[in-house]
Amino acid sequence: MTARRASAREFIALVADGFHELPHVERESRPDGPLGWPGYDASRERAARRTGESESVVCGVARVEGVRAVLIAFEFGFLGGSLGERTGDRLVAAYAYARQHRLPVVPLVATGGSRMQEGMLALTQLQRVAHESALTREAGLAQIAVLRDPTTGGGWATLGAGADVVLALPGAQVGFAGSRVRPPDADPAAYTAEAQLAAGAADAVVPVTELRDVLGRWLRLLTGGTPEAAGRPAEPAAPVPDALGARDLPRTGRDAVRRARAPERPRARAYLDAYFTDRLAISGDRCGGADPEGMLCGFGLHRGRTVAYAAQTGAATRPAGYRTAARLIRLAGRLGIPVLTLVDTPGAANDAAAERQGAGAAIADLFGAVATARTPLTTLVIGEGGSGGALALAAPGRTWATPDSYFSVIAPESAAAILKRPPQETDATADQLRLRPQDLAELGVIRTEQSHGTQDNRAHRP
Template identity: 85%
Template structure:
């Protein structure tokens, strides 16, 4: 299958089986609501060419065993454009999904709004946005698949507004379609790959892997659980550090287990989300996604031992809010010397990004579990920590700021850094005595 496959070819690619939904019929004036000359003839030719009567086919389907409502666009029908009839079908599909508690999977291939219906076509985006919002409020996941092309309002509502956004390789993706962009626009910016790099989509998935990937995502996002995520077991040192500076050295050791190793040990299956939906990613600083632990879904946000950038904090916020809405517990792994503090981070809104994460953690209704697995540097680490449900491994520390910086703030000479580390009481056993971390509950095996 190519990214330009028909609606029914796409349904056959991703679904084990499907049943087309009945769709509402709309009586239309000759040549549509605007009386556009030749519009009826254009629709008739499109119907004859594609075998469809509108630009979307909606069905209830099973994808790798998980039921869902699929919305497949037919690009061959007037460029997959959205008109009033399209809006009717989309509204009916979303309503059916909410009534039957089913996730929604838009399989998008559209050039945008239908010109022959003018502003009445454009207002269908408001209908779609409302249906998507109602489905979100109902706690049902939406997973979009971007085919070729996904442009205009279809991208700005069904696509970019989904919880998880997957894309086929080489698909044209962007708000501006090819005929309305500036003449000197770089075409590489309007691709699926560019949207993933910019944090607006989560992954590019080859067609041969699409059904399996969709099935995994649907299983993960339709498995709510109100039980907290178990605490991962420590993978590094088992003895406690003798001094504060010893704790710092251990946490900074090159061979100390990092986030990827903890996630691999904890999950039997996991899928990543990527990007903050604001133009940024932080793949080297924050790992986010959903996985299976002991047969149930747990969301995760894990720092990797580097300075966390604003996009990393925003991605973690996105992850926690999605998990909260779907009723999925969250595991966070703290490991950062602190938030990135260079000029670029300030221009990217570091303070606002950290504030948003603090707010998401503070207001989450789903249970959060935190394990400090390395460095816990200042507010950039604390933002990811669950109040009252934070643990720490023996080769970690948590501090108001790195001991070197604390000494500098207090105008102490470099030779007093180790002493400062002791006085800050940053060892795991110190943090337990202070009530900052917990020592009860048995870690997961």
């Protein structure tokens, strides 16, 4: 048995233990269904004999690496895993059970879409599913989808793409348009898990041999919060990371800029590795883009509790990076998880492609997400803090800086150019901008005291 051909119950056994199916009530159906579609009853009977199932989804509770979750597994062998009225009934019941018992939901999706033989009544099940998913999201419960082969149509556009975290199997067919309804000249590579990852619609492509472990880690991370939506207090703020680089403060503005730009200075990955004992990344802005080179986002374990992170890497941040960070902050807020942000960018990407991708709107969205965050944010400037493209990721009133960083309204070279100063006056301009950590502390832009729960952080106290 391969993952591609696995039945619903076989796939459940691949990722979980102790599966207990939820009870379901089958609605009465007229002969050959609500439309009287000739031969529909016979098709369902053949599907039932072939698969041993009475519908296209199997819903129940199981443990994934020790974490209890509601699993929704599609049986593709039953009429192509299509959604009909009875399918919708089972999905509604599964989501309601998850909310009642405060359990995360894990759809294991393999579907061709809505059931033709039930017409618009089948299509409207997508509205029911979307409603249940929204209620579950508002309840502060995580939804982690696993995309099997194929995941198309309304199943992809609701249970799949609508999940908080989207994992996909390698080579799985994933797309809104199924293989039989695409234009004849469509590139099949665009309808794959890998293409969805590149387009920012999926978070990771995970080999089936690693799926149980990865899914278990995600469930442990995302069930570690205490959501305000559930009437419980949010987790306290994340502690400030210890500085990893220089320990002495820069003498001049130019010295601060030089040290922040030094290739040997510790970057985001070094800070994340030192801070977290385990972490998993999310990827993509869910609207066509990803910025893996400029923004790292995800969730990790710090001293036994979950902290979300959004970290700039030292490169210019692209619009998709800002949108991904905003997505992360809002997800963390729903789940009651504190957020750590690491600022390190010369500024927002300013090329023509960035403008076409909505740079201004993306930065505005991140400013809004930070301003309205439902859980506390902690920010550490670890390198370059270039203008609004850096400030968008900074927590007002809860920002610290390392000794090998700077924060400025604009890079000193650009400031000199705007002021029509010759290049030899760049150093003096850097001093006038007062961008050193000690200047920022004196101006009240950054904090100097230790964060609650941290160890000795004198390395980044100006």
